[in-house]
Amino acid sequence: MILVVAGWYDTPARRYAVERRAHGVRLVTPADLSRRQWSLDLPPGRSIVALDDGPPEQPSAVLVRLDYIRDSDLPHLAQPDRGYAAAEMTAFLTAWLYALTVPVVNPPSTVCLSGPGWAWEQWEHAAATMGIPVQPASASNNGDPPATPAIGQLVTVAGDRIVGASDPYTALLARRLARAAGLQLISLTFTTDGIPPRLVAATPWPNLTDPDIAEAVDDLLRVERS
Amino acid sequence: MILVWGSLQDPPVALVVDELAKLGAPVILAEPHEFLHVELQTHKGVAGFLSTPRASVDLDRITAAYLRPNGSVAGPDQRGREMTDRNLLLWAELTSAFIINHPSSMAGNNTKPLQAMQLHRIGFAVPATLVTTDPDRVRQFWRQHGQVVYKSISGTRSIVRRLTPADEDRLADVRWCPTQFQQYVPGVEYRVHVVGSELFTCRIECAADDYRYATDHQRPTLSEASLPDSINERSRLASRHLGLPLVGLDLRRTPDGDWYCLEANPSPAFSYYEGHIGQPIAAAIARLLTHGDISR
Numbered sequence: 001m002i003l004v005v006a007g008w009y010d011t012p013a014r015r016y017a018v019e020r021r022a023h024g025v026r027l028v029t030p031a032d033l034s035r036r037q038w039s040l041d042l043p044p045g046r047s048i049v050a051l052d053d054g055p056p057e058q059p060s061a062v063l064v065r066l067d068y069i070r071d072s073d074l075p076h077l078a079q080p081d082r083g084y085a086a087a088e089m090t091a092f093l094t095a096w097l098y099a100l101t102v103p104v105v106n107p108p109s110t111v112c113l114s115g116p117g118w119a120w121e122q123w124e125h126a127a128a129t130m131g132i133p134v135q136p137a138s139a140s141n142n143g144d145p146p147a148t149p150a151i152g153q154l155v156t157v158a159g160d161r162i163v164g165a166s167d168p169y170t171a172l173l174a175r176r177l178a179r180a181a182g183l184q185l186i187s188l189t190f191t192t193d194g195i196p197p198r199l200v201a202a203t204p205w206p207n208l209t210d211p212d213i214a215e216a217v218d219d220l221l222r223v224e225r226s
Numbered sequence: 227m228i229l230v231w232g233s234l235q236d237p238p239v240a241l242v243v244d245e246l247a248k249l250g251a252p253v254i255l256a257e258p259h260e261f262l263h264v265e266l267q268t269h270k271g272v273a274g275f276l277s278t279p280r281a282s283v284d285l286d287r288i289t290a291a292y293l294r295p296n297g298s299v300a301g302p303d304q305r306g307r308e309m310t311d312r313n314l315l316l317w318a319e320l321t322s323a324f325i326i327n328h329p330s331s332m333a334g335n336n337t338k339p340l341q342a343m344q345l346h347r348i349g350f351a352v353p354a355t356l357v358t359t360d361p362d363r364v365r366q367f368w369r370q371h372g373q374v375v376y377k378s379i380s381g382t383r384s385i386v387r388r389l390t391p392a393d394e395d396r397l398a399d400v401r402w403c404p405t406q407f408q409q410y411v412p413g414v415e416y417r418v419h420v421v422g423s424e425l426f427t428c429r430i431e432c433a434a435d436d437y438r439y440a441t442d443h444q445r446p447t448l449s450e451a452s453l454p455d456s457i458n459e460r461s462r463l464a465s466r467h468l469g470l471p472l473v474g475l476d477l478r479r480t481p482d483g484d485w486y487c488l489e490a491n492p493s494p495a496f497s498y499y500e501g502h503i504g505q506p507i508a509a510a511i512a513r514l515l516t517h518g519d520i521s522r
Contacts, residue, residue, distance in 0.1 A: 033359065033403070033404060034359070034401065034402045034403065036359070037358075037359055037360040037363075038358060038359045038360070038404055039356065039357070039358040039359075039360055039363055040339055040355075040356070040357040040358070040404075041354075041355070041356055042339060042342055042343055042346070042352070042354075042355045043342070043343065043346040043352055043354070043355075044343065044346060044347075045339075045343045050360075056360075077402065077403075081403075084382060085402070085403045087336075087380040087381075087382050088378065088379050088380050088382070088403055088404060088405075089403060089404060090336075090337075090380065091336055091337040091338065091339070091340075091378075091379040091380035091381075092337075092339070092357055092379050092404035094336075094337040094340055095337050095338075095339035095340040095343065095357070095379070096357075098340050098343065099339075099343060109330070110330055110331070110333035110334045110336065110337070110340070111329075111330050111333045116330075119312075119316055121266065121268040121316050121320070122268070122316070122319070122320065124268045124269050125268040125269075125272065125320050128268070128269050128270060128271070134269055136269065
């Protein structure tokens with residue numbers, strides 16, 4: 001059983017899971033935390049879940065495409081309970097993922113279910129520290145990344161694989177940024193209108209409708225391909 | 227310059243400010259209810275400025291900070307206040323100044339089972355814990371441990387309660403939301419405040435399951451205490467491992483002499499213990515802020 005943890009609105013994640021259902025891939029949304037049998041035992045930490053009326057088991061890999069669970073993810077709960085339940089579910093899922101001894105892409109941190117949950121300024125700071133140029137943001141000082149250029153280069157790091165880099169130098173920059181953030185899976189956007197390329201955007205949730213990216217994610221999760 | 231971000235109405239903040247004044251340390255106080263403004267630039271190092279109604283300071287002049295803002299305060303210009311909080315938290319995360327405590331380290335308290343796993347990995351015994359949506363597994367866990375308590379999983383404050391036969395009918399509700407159950411560990415409670423390398427230990431005797439919410443006839447008795455060297459060392463290790471130069475550890479010693487760690491509080495209300503038994507915790511925090519002895 002391979003889990004894809006994503007919001008109900010995440011159509012690419014749903015499609016990815018549906019297309020690989022025969023290989024044991026299942027989509028799990030926050031509402032499923034009220035519909036399935038989940039358990040975490042500790043110490044030292046054992047995470048199991050029962051899907052499809054089967055016995056509870058540990059998944060063999062997990063892809064996470066959520067930062068935290070929001071009230072709006074839980075429309076099946078009474079309105080006054082949603083805030084508390086969202087916080088409790090986020091706390092549970094973070095620990096549940098942390099306890100797994102199988103590949104979790106990307107692993108949770110204390111502030112995010114998938115990776116370090118960096119704000120744009122943290123990407124900017126990491127890039128600057130490594131000497132990687134960054135496209136200047138607007139002067140609004142509100143954490144918004146710079147506007148993505150019409151023509152940009154989207155580079156995806158998936159473990160050892162790089163998808164979309166036009167040259168080895170950009171691939172190297174992407175790899176270094178992924179390593180600095182502790183992410184196995186990330187898409188980075190660089191400018192293409194100058195040398196060297198400048199970082200414009202970063203997301204730990206790449207576009208799974210791109211066949212090359214989906215195949216790279218398959219490898220990370222060890223999904224068998226037919 | 228030392229930044230204190232918190233309200234003077236909050237006793238721990240007031241005590242730290244008072245102790246910093248005794249040391250003659252230059253302080254900029256940023257109270258959450260005031261109009262604060264933060265400009266933050268991160269593309270060339272970490273720079274910017276903080277202004278309060280009384281002062282303005284370049285962020286790179288701040289050498290240390292004590293953060294205890296206790297959430298944003300509602301009021302006019304809510305969006306501006308939220309951005310100020312966000313920028314100050316980001317600054318605290320990125321700066322090379324000495325911070326008590328880094329926001330991402332404090333966030334470990336938002337998932338108690340994760341924190342328990344971290345404490346167990348450094349050698350602390352932690353209570354057997356089950357977090358589940360399966361009522362049958364709760365019953366099994368209850369039978370296995372006899373006495374079981376339940377409490378929140380997240381940082382949301384909850385009263386620790388004992389599971390009783392009266393709760394049987396409500397167990398089915400765990401299907402809706404994961405719920406945390408823990409083996410009840412009998413014994414005497416100890417609160418250890420780690421401040422850098424200094425330790426302040428307080429023994430708490432109380433009949434209630436959660437002494438913070440004890441009724442009048444269960445009023446807790448606090449006294450100065452000392453711990454075995456191995457537990458002292460483990461407490462310092464927890465502080466370092468969790469990245470919390472200031473931490474309040476809740477320990478319990480069983481009648482058999484075993485030590486359990488129940489929780490690590492990253493923003494402890496140490497004034498309660500200082501007020502009862504006079505431990506100079508605020509003074510130690512002030513010294514740590516002025517000298518700093520832990521690097522991240």
